[in-house]
């Protein structure tokens with residue numbers, strides 16, 4: 001798509017905080033409408049892209065038909081590919097299952113999920129079919145995609161951010177790294193936000209004037225804020241996120257009277273390797289993820305099960321499993337598999353440096369892990385007896401298989417199969433904090449609203465800086481990036497006017 005930006009040009013200037021997906025979507029949209037766009041990121045160039053760059057960039061998009069998938073891929077599907085439609089109603093139902101999120105906001109995101117991703121594709125973003133273990137499955141002669149997570153950005157998060165930066169820079173938008181937005185500038189006359197105060201890595205400060213779009217993520221990297229809003233137990237967690245999302249700009253907006261919105265006591269967590277670093281970056285990405293627990297059982301330090309490992313597909317239950325782990329001794333869990341189970345572990349279990357133990361017997365495994373051996377043996381024996389029916393032939397995470405336990409607490413509701421084939425393998429893990437759910441309230445132009453529901457002129461928010469979409473422990477994967485593109489695109493278009 002060729003656009004004459006000079007001809008479209010308007011006098012407005014737009015300042016964008018962040019280089020994550022939401023911020024870059026906003027910057028592209030504002031530039032498309034002719035605004036002078038300046039993007040500032042606290043991170044240096046090597047660490048550009050926020051949490052968005054760490055992702056597998058799996059996208060939850062309402063896709064009513066295969067034709068829509070082909071439009072997003074910009075090419076026909078291969079003959080053996082089957083797409084199970086994922087319509088807006090189902091998306092909406094899944095995204096609002098907690099009953100405690102902003103239905104209007106979610107309906108807006110769902111309704112725009114296809115068109116906003118198509119908008120980025122027309123600008124040059126490339127998408128591909130998701131290779132996520134839990135959304136695609138081979139049937140005889142066919143590859144089936146289902147469950148709403150059908151597409152991902154080509155090159156995952158890295159590919160997404162680099163493509164968005166290329167698009168923006170080709171349109172004449174500029175990005176300045178190591179430049180933190182530290183404050184918002186308000187008009188003395190009417191209180192509208194008219195600019196931002198920026199600080200470089202040497203501490204030099206200056207002002208930029210224009211409408212301001214906050215694409216600065218949640219406050220997950222700020223342990224003090226996490227402690228204050230989510231409690232001590234979350235503040236000490238390893239972080240799966242970049243260290244820049246400190247919530248400073250969310251706080252600055254609140255100081256101006258913006259409405260705090262969404263589940264401020266909630267966050268996204270995931271099971272991660274017990275030896276994962278304390279904070280993540282683009283070299284870590286999702287490598288420390290441990291979400292193939294459906295193929296085995298999970299025990300605690302005492303050798304007892306404490307969570308339903310088969311409650312749902314991993315994209316719908318891994319957050320709940322991570323949260324259950326928070327209440328175990330040392331916040332640790334141990335995923336245990338036999339030789340049947342290990343066949344179904346995703347690639348991250350083979351990553352370099354993975355923490356793993358293996359033994360021919362369960363007592364030996366327990367002693368290597370430092371967990372109660374007698375209890376572990378009892379746990380596995382009673383679990384094996386409780387497995388009702390199972391078939392290795394249909395062992396697939398593509399559909400809930402209802403192979404459940406009976407008579408053990410907690411139950412395992414799907415994929416329950418006896419653990420009998422040595423050597424036994426264990427992966428110790430803990431819960432990692434990904435991002436927080438509390439943010440600002442926006443309208444459908446992504447303008448930030450104050451505590452009376454009135455627009456704060458000149459101020460916009462997008463992506464995880466916006467609250468109201470998630471409520472812990474409910475979570476469905478793949479919403480975050482789409483939320484960022486929908487809110488970012490609308491913010492940029494409106495701010496440029």
Ligand SMILES: Cc1cc2nc3c(=O)[nH]c(=O)nc-3n(C[C@H](O)[C@H](O)[C@H](O)COP(=O)(O)OP(=O)(O)OC[C@H]3O[C@@H](n4cnc5c(N)ncnc54)[C@H](O)[C@@H]3O)c2cc1C
Nearest residue numbers: 018019020022042050051052058181216463464478480481
């Ligand atoms: C490991 C991992 C895997 C994930 N997988 C997926 C997935 O497959 N699909 C999905 O939809 N979601 C996924 N998510 C969630 C997803 O990352 C977020 O929903 C999404 O990236 C949020 O985008 P954002 O642009 O709002 O924030 P971010 O991408 O985090 O960007 C925030 C930006 O703001 C900058 N910043 C912060 N404060 C300031 C300041 N004061 N001044 C200037 N800049 C500032 C940061 O440096 C950064 O550039 C995953 C998250 C993680 C961590």
